[in-house]
Amino acid sequence: MASKPGFLTDWPWTFLGPYKYVVLAPFAIKATYSYMTKGEGERDLTEFLILPFLIWRMVHDQIWISFSRYRTAQGANRIVDKSIEFDQVDRERNWDDQIIFNGLLFYVIHTYIKQARHLPLWRTDGVILTALLHVGPVEFLYYWLHRVLHHHFLYSRYHSHHHSSIVTEPITSVTHPFGEHIAYFALFATPILTTICTRTASLLSIFIYITYIDFMNNMGHCNFEHIPKWLFSVFPPLKYIMYTPSFHSLHHTQFRTNYSLFMPFYDYVYGTMDQSSDSLHEKSLVRKEESPDVVHLTHLTTPNSIYYLRLGFAYLAAEPHKSKWYLWLMSPITLWSMAITLIYGRTFIVERNLFKRLKLQTWAVPKYTIQYYTQWQRESINKMIEDTILEAEEKGVKVLSLGLLNQDEGLNGNGELFLTKHPKLKVKLVDGSSLAVAIVINSIPKGTTQVLLRGHLNKVSYSIALALCQDGVEVITLREDEYKKLKSSFNSNAADKLGLSQKNLPKVWLIGDGLSDDDQLKALKGTIFVPFSQFPPKKARKDCVYHNTPSMLAPKHFENVDSCENWLPRRVMSAQRIAGILHAMEGWSERECGNTMLDVEKMWQASLEHGFRPLTVSTMLSEQKYINT
Structure with missing residues (x-):
C-alpha cells in the first residue's frame, strides 16, 4: 500500500479474492455465444478474440516472471544486490488486476464504439499512426505524468506503492493502485482509440502495440541487464529511444531521475538523466555468474509442485504447498512438464540467498517424488546427483x-x-x-517420560531412540520386529528403556514414513505427532497436534527469502538445508553421509548460536491462519 492510501487505491473487485475473474465472465460468455451462433458474415472476430488476448498477456507476463527469477538466481548481469522478501510478493500479488481492468474496458469500447467492431486483420496506415502517436504524445505525456506522480501529495497516496519495490521484478511494472492505472489506460489507449475513430485500426496493430507495452514494461523491470553494449555502439541514436533495465533500476534506487517510459529522450531534454546510467549498464553487463559457498539440492515433489517453485507462480511459491482446485486446469502443462523430466538431465537453480557472509543457492533435480520410487529411474537420478556434486566441486562450493x-x-x-x-x-x-x-528431541514436551516410535526405521529414528533411552525416556514400539532391531543396536543400559506394547499408548508419537490413517486412529485424543520423516504425514486426525517435519525458523539475517520450502511455513527451513549452512559457517571438516552421525548436541547449539529457532505450535497455527485467509 501507499504510505497514505488515496481515493481509488483498491480495485473494485478486491472483495472477490481469487474469484475476481468472474467479472469478465458475462462479457466472455456473450462474445463466445455470439461468435458461435451467428452466421459467417455476422461474426465479430474482434470481440471473440478479447479473452484469448487477455490470456496471452498473462502467459507473456508469467514467462518474464519465471525467466527473470531464474536469471537473478544465477547472479550473472544482476543490477541491484538488495533482497526481495515476502512483503514485496504480497504487495505485487495482484499484478493481473490491470489485465482484468483492460479486458473490461476493451469489451466496453467494443460495445459502445461502432468503429471498434469487425476490425480488419491488418492495416499498414494504422500501424504507422499507432507508432507515431506512441513516440510523440504518449511518451511525452507519460514523462510529465510520471514527474507529477512524484510530487509528495500524489507520491504518498499512489506512486509510493510502486516504489516500495527497490529491487524490481517484471510484475513490479504493473503494481500500482487502481486510480493510477486509470490514468495509464487513458494515456496508452490514445493510439488505439485514435486509430479506431479514424477507421485505421486493425487486430494486429492493437495486439502488437499492447504486447510491445507489456514486453518493454517487463523487460525494463528485470533486475538483470540483457541489452548488449554493442547495440548502442552500432546505432548511437538508439540510446535516446530505448531504455534498459539498468536505466530504469536507477529510477527505483535514486527516485528523482530517469522518469521516461521507454524512451530516455525526454530525460536528456529536461535534464533528469542519471549520470551513472551508462556506467551501471556497462558494469552490469560484465558481472559474472556467482559461485555459491553452499548448495542445497532438492527435487520436485508432487506434479503441481512446479507451480510452487520460486520460478513458478510467485504468490504460490510464497506459501506452503497446498492443493488448489484450479491447478487441475493446468493439467496439460503439468503432464508436459512430467514428460520433460524423463529426458531432461540437468539440475537447475531455484533461488539464491545470503546468510551473513555466505552465498547460498538451492538447486533442484528435475524429477518428481514418484520417480524416485521407480526402479528404472534410480540410476539416472543418481547420475544426475553425482554430476551435480561434481559441478559444485568445480565451482568451489564448500558444502552441498x-x-x-x-x-x-x-x-x-x-x-x-x-x-x-x-x-x-x-x-x-x-x-x-x-x-x-x-x-525432534527438542520438539518433545518437557517432562515426557514415554514416547511411541512409529513408521519405517532409518538412520534418524535409530539415533532418536538411542538418545531418548539414554536420557531415561521410555521408547515404545508396536511391532516386535522393530523392537528387536532397535534392541540389538543399543547397549544394555539403553535397551532397558525400550518397550513393546499395544495398549496404554503414550500421547507423544515420533512418526516416520509408512504411517497409515488406520495407525493414526489408534492415537488418543490430543496426541502430539512429531515427524522424523522427510515428508509430512497425512493429517487424519483433527483432534491431535501435528508438528512439521524437522525444521527451524530462520533468523532475520537470512536474506532474500521470498518463497516457502515445500510444505513448510514462511522463513522455515528444513534440517538438511540448515545443516549445510552450519557446516560452512563453522568450517567443520566432517562429512555427514552414510551411517555417519555428528554430535547431536553440537549441531543443536550451533543452530541456536547462528539465530535459528525451534518452530513452536503457535507459530504453525498463526501461519495456518494466514494461509486460510
Missing part, C-alpha cells in the same frame, strides 16, 4: 546438503555412494541427520 529423497538410503545409502566413487571430493556432503535428530 542433500534434501528430501536425494539422500534416500535405498537410493544412494544416504549419499555414501558418491563418497565411495569420489573419495577425494573437497565439497562436504551433508544429509542433516544429526540436526534432524536434535530438532
Whole structure:
C-alpha cells in the first residue's frame, strides 16, 4: 500500500479474492455465444478474440516472471544486490488486476464504439499512426505524468506503492493502485482509440502495440541487464529511444531521475538523466555468474509442485504447498512438464540467498517424488546427483546438503555412494541427520517420560531412540520386529528403556514414513505427532497436534527469502538445508553421509548460536491462519 492510501487505491473487485475473474465472465460468455451462433458474415472476430488476448498477456507476463527469477538466481548481469522478501510478493500479488481492468474496458469500447467492431486483420496506415502517436504524445505525456506522480501529495497516496519495490521484478511494472492505472489506460489507449475513430485500426496493430507495452514494461523491470553494449555502439541514436533495465533500476534506487517510459529522450531534454546510467549498464553487463559457498539440492515433489517453485507462480511459491482446485486446469502443462523430466538431465537453480557472509543457492533435480520410487529411474537420478556434486566441486562450493529423497538410503545409502566413487571430493556432503535428530528431541514436551516410535526405521529414528533411552525416556514400539532391531543396536543400559506394547499408548508419537490413517486412529485424543520423516504425514486426525517435519525458523539475517520450502511455513527451513549452512559457517571438516552421525548436541547449539529457532505450535497455527485467509 501507499504510505497514505488515496481515493481509488483498491480495485473494485478486491472483495472477490481469487474469484475476481468472474467479472469478465458475462462479457466472455456473450462474445463466445455470439461468435458461435451467428452466421459467417455476422461474426465479430474482434470481440471473440478479447479473452484469448487477455490470456496471452498473462502467459507473456508469467514467462518474464519465471525467466527473470531464474536469471537473478544465477547472479550473472544482476543490477541491484538488495533482497526481495515476502512483503514485496504480497504487495505485487495482484499484478493481473490491470489485465482484468483492460479486458473490461476493451469489451466496453467494443460495445459502445461502432468503429471498434469487425476490425480488419491488418492495416499498414494504422500501424504507422499507432507508432507515431506512441513516440510523440504518449511518451511525452507519460514523462510529465510520471514527474507529477512524484510530487509528495500524489507520491504518498499512489506512486509510493510502486516504489516500495527497490529491487524490481517484471510484475513490479504493473503494481500500482487502481486510480493510477486509470490514468495509464487513458494515456496508452490514445493510439488505439485514435486509430479506431479514424477507421485505421486493425487486430494486429492493437495486439502488437499492447504486447510491445507489456514486453518493454517487463523487460525494463528485470533486475538483470540483457541489452548488449554493442547495440548502442552500432546505432548511437538508439540510446535516446530505448531504455534498459539498468536505466530504469536507477529510477527505483535514486527516485528523482530517469522518469521516461521507454524512451530516455525526454530525460536528456529536461535534464533528469542519471549520470551513472551508462556506467551501471556497462558494469552490469560484465558481472559474472556467482559461485555459491553452499548448495542445497532438492527435487520436485508432487506434479503441481512446479507451480510452487520460486520460478513458478510467485504468490504460490510464497506459501506452503497446498492443493488448489484450479491447478487441475493446468493439467496439460503439468503432464508436459512430467514428460520433460524423463529426458531432461540437468539440475537447475531455484533461488539464491545470503546468510551473513555466505552465498547460498538451492538447486533442484528435475524429477518428481514418484520417480524416485521407480526402479528404472534410480540410476539416472543418481547420475544426475553425482554430476551435480561434481559441478559444485568445480565451482568451489564448500558444502552441498542433500534434501528430501536425494539422500534416500535405498537410493544412494544416504549419499555414501558418491563418497565411495569420489573419495577425494573437497565439497562436504551433508544429509542433516544429526540436526534432524536434535530438532525432534527438542520438539518433545518437557517432562515426557514415554514416547511411541512409529513408521519405517532409518538412520534418524535409530539415533532418536538411542538418545531418548539414554536420557531415561521410555521408547515404545508396536511391532516386535522393530523392537528387536532397535534392541540389538543399543547397549544394555539403553535397551532397558525400550518397550513393546499395544495398549496404554503414550500421547507423544515420533512418526516416520509408512504411517497409515488406520495407525493414526489408534492415537488418543490430543496426541502430539512429531515427524522424523522427510515428508509430512497425512493429517487424519483433527483432534491431535501435528508438528512439521524437522525444521527451524530462520533468523532475520537470512536474506532474500521470498518463497516457502515445500510444505513448510514462511522463513522455515528444513534440517538438511540448515545443516549445510552450519557446516560452512563453522568450517567443520566432517562429512555427514552414510551411517555417519555428528554430535547431536553440537549441531543443536550451533543452530541456536547462528539465530535459528525451534518452530513452536503457535507459530504453525498463526501461519495456518494466514494461509486460510
